[in-house]
Amino acid sequence: MSANAIVVKDLVKTFGGKRTLFGGTSHAVHAVRGVSFDLKQNETLAIVGESGSGKSTIARMLVGLETPTSGTMEIGGEDAAALRAKGSRIFGRMVQYVFQDPVASLNPRKTINDILDIPLKLLREYPREKRQARKRELLDAVQMPADTLERYPHEFSGGQAQRIAIARALAAEAKIMVLDEPVSALDVSVQAQVLLLLDDLKREFDLSYLFISHDLAVVESVSDRVAVMYLGEMVELDTAAKLFHSPSHDYTRELIASAPRLESAAS
Incomplete structure (x- = not known):
């Protein structure tokens, strides 16, 4: 694997904007607009923003659930499209995805x-x-008992189901995990347990995390660096410590000012 787990350059995703049956053009939605960033090995990079900011679209493009309109993505030093062309087995060994709703996944x-x-x-x-x-x-x-194997997903709580989903991602032995709102569907007390587990697993298995979230309290507690999305653009990218204590963009300052529980999470 290269020095960077993920490298994204000038990534664009546009929905719509195509010719319709009657000769017109459908409305184009610019979900991601020229975004560039890298995820370093053994790093947790959080991408934050309000609903519709484009953060989850980036995650879905990285794991092949959406196709970029333009731009490039490298995973482990290899072009993501070329990796997918080699087959799902090769791609799945490189990167895994953990969904927001653990039971539904x-x-x-x-x-x-x-x-x-x-x-x-x-x-x-x-x-x-x-x-x-x-x-x-x-x-x-993931701290689940052995008798878990013979049971079905509906028999578990949300926190237990997310632990199982994380175990499934670990089974692929990929070094990169894309975590799309992995604790937002869980109770606050369970969130803390799952976040601690993710931190332990990161060290134990030498993992790199791309952490998608709208919850700045969670992001501040888990991230090495933070990228802020606004209307499809990445408006700020810095270390978590610097971004939360001296943000440079007006939108970032507004997000931090409006975030609940931020001070208690940082203490």
Whole structure:
């Protein structure tokens, strides 16, 4: 892997703006406008902004759920489009995605044993006997009991389900995780537990996190650097300490001033 886990240059995503059946042009929505940034190895880079700012669109483009209109993305020193062209197995070994709604992200018809089996079998090609041992290791890493394997997603709380979703991402052994609002659907007390777990896993597995969030209290507590999105543009990017104590952009100052619980989270 290169010195940077992710490098994004001049990324643009436009929805619409195409010719319609009757010869007109549909309205174009410029979701992301020329965004550039990098995620360093073993770093947590947070991307923050209000709903509609483009932060989740960036996350979805990085993992192949959306196609960029223009610009380039590198993952682990390789062009993201070229990686995807090599197949989902190669791409999935490089980067994994953790969704906002943990229960909805898990197949309700499959046991946790089956859910964890898929990345181990398809992405890592582990033999059957090794897969079972590895599943127990993954559950232990996210602090879930071994009997979790025989149960279904609906049997777990939101926090437990998110731990399982994180274990599924870890199963691919990717070094980069895109975390899209990973604790926003959880109670505040559970949020703290999951954030501490993510911090422990980052050190244990040598991970790099792209952390998408609208919650500045959470972002201040977990991030090395913070990028601020506004109407599809990245208006500020700095270390968390500098950005929260001396922001340079008016929009960033407004966000910080309006953020609830910011002082208590920092203490």
